[in-house]
Amino acid sequence: MKVSSQMFQPLIGKTVIDLTQVLAGPYATYQLALLGAEVLKIEDPNGGDWTRAGNAPDGLENQNMGTAYLTQNANKKSITLDLKSPKDIKKLKELVEDADVFVENFRPGTAARLGLSYDDIKKIRSDIVYCSISGFGQDGPISNRPAYDHIVQGMCGIMRLTGTNETEPNKVGAPYVDYATGLNGAFAIVSALHEVNRTRKSVKLDVAMLDTSLLLMSTLVTDHLNTGWVPAPSGNEAWSQSPSSGAFETQSDLLMIAANNERQFGRFCRAINREDLMNDKRFQHSKDRKKNKDELRHIVEQIIQTKTAEYWEEKLNEEGVPATKVRKLDEILSENQVEKRGITYKLRIPGMRNSLHVPTLGFKVDDEIIAPNEPPPRLGQDTDYITEKK
Numbered sequence: 001m002k003v004s005s006q007m008f009q010p011l012i013g014k015t016v017i018d019l020t021q022v023l024a025g026p027y028a029t030y031q032l033a034l035l036g037a038e039v040l041k042i043e044d045p046n047g048g049d050w051t052r053a054g055n056a057p058d059g060l061e062n063q064n065m066g067t068a069y070l071t072q073n074a075n076k077k078s079i080t081l082d083l084k085s086p087k088d089i090k091k092l093k094e095l096v097e098d099a100d101v102f103v104e105n106f107r108p109g110t111a112a113r114l115g116l117s118y119d120d121i122k123k124i125r126s127d128i129v130y131c132s133i134s135g136f137g138q139d140g141p142i143s144n145r146p147a148y149d150h151i152v153q154g155m156c157g158i159m160r161l162t163g164t165n166e167t168e169p170n171k172v173g174a175p176y177v178d179y180a181t182g183l184n185g186a187f188a189i190v191s192a193l194h195e196v197n198r199t200r201k202s203v204k205l206d207v208a209m210l211d212t213s214l215l216l217m218s219t220l221v222t223d224h225l226n227t228g229w230v231p232a233p234s235g236n237e238a239w240s241q242s243p244s245s246g247a248f249e250t251q252s253d254l255l256m257i258a259a260n261n262e263r264q265f266g267r268f269c270r271a272i273n274r275e276d277l278m279n280d281k282r283f284q285h286s287k288d289r290k291k292n293k294d295e296l297r298h299i300v301e302q303i304i305q306t307k308t309a310e311y312w313e314e315k316l317n318e319e320g321v322p323a324t325k326v327r328k329l330d331e332i333l334s335e336n337q338v339e340k341r342g343i344t345y346k347l348r349i350p351g352m353r354n355s356l357h358v359p360t361l362g363f364k365v366d367d368e369i370i371a372p373n374e375p376p377p378r379l380g381q382d383t384d385y386i387t388e389k390k
Helices: 024-034 067-071 086-096 118-124 149-156 176-199 209-215 218-227 262-271 275-279 286-291 293-304 309-318 329-333 336-341 383-389
Strands: 015-019 038-043 076-080 101-104 129-134 203-208 246-249 254-257 323-325 344-347 356-359
Touching: 015 024, 015 086, 024 038, 024 076, 024 101, 024 129, 024 176, 067 356, 076 383, 086 118, 086 383, 101 176, 118 129, 129 176, 149 176, 149 209, 176 203, 176 209, 203 209, 209 218, 246 293, 254 309, 262 275, 262 286, 262 309, 286 293, 309 323
Parallel strands: 015 038, 015 101, 038 076, 101 129, 129 203
Antiparallel strands: 246 254, 254 323, 344 356
């Protein structure tokens, strides 16, 4: 696995003022740090980022370095400033003079009360990229509400679509809205930096968790708005509703199959040694298969149950039919494919007995992964160095 911390640094020379904490905001600025930006993480002297207080790995117990904090704060610098102090607000504004990006995830209205609104910051740096990350956006009737991932999941509709009619609502088993919002925020900021380069004017960005969660369901949203269709929980069925797709019980584990179009169905029939199904008038075309889906589904289920999920995964993929055994997280993380892709990197953290897995950039550049080379900062470790430079 080729690792690069230096070669792909498109944001080198850019400075980011980061007033975010918890997951979405810090994950956005973590992407910028991996891309070469100098990220100045502004933290409250009394504890800092809330995630610092979480469970810590061996060697860092009681050191204000929780695992959730460590996950997305490498390559950053930590500066402690009390935003209730006029003196420290003045120091922060002095840092803005040399900054390119200002990111905050306060509840809407808080930045303005602190004298850190877009208009306030724009007066200091006329070509700033100012990004606000919040639960529901900077406008609208509920914009001032606080939010966390599971709150937004409950609001956006995904919980009513997860599971079956008997088991819904179910929360998605990871804070996916937080991390998707972080990626959305990073994408917005990088785009805005290009716009500033083009126009020499400041850009105001408004990134919301609720917006992001709905856009992750774009086809469902547009289908409803355009046709009135209201989606229902589909359990483990494929969205295609094809009877040869979805989840199937095997001798061992659950198996997911995607045999949707005519070509895939033909390959599927060959893989299960039932090429006769392709000539059966009930199943010859997609519309026929949907019309007689219960009959076809019963036939397929009887065949799939005769072998293990591992057998079918290999057999079907050999024939060009997408299929996978349903894995647990520990299973997929132990496999060669994930190791080869390098989605995490083992970073040495002072005080830890072992290196810590942290996320990489998420895509390869010139066949190399982009990983951090500096550990997450201790609370306030860069305050004197950065502020005295000013």
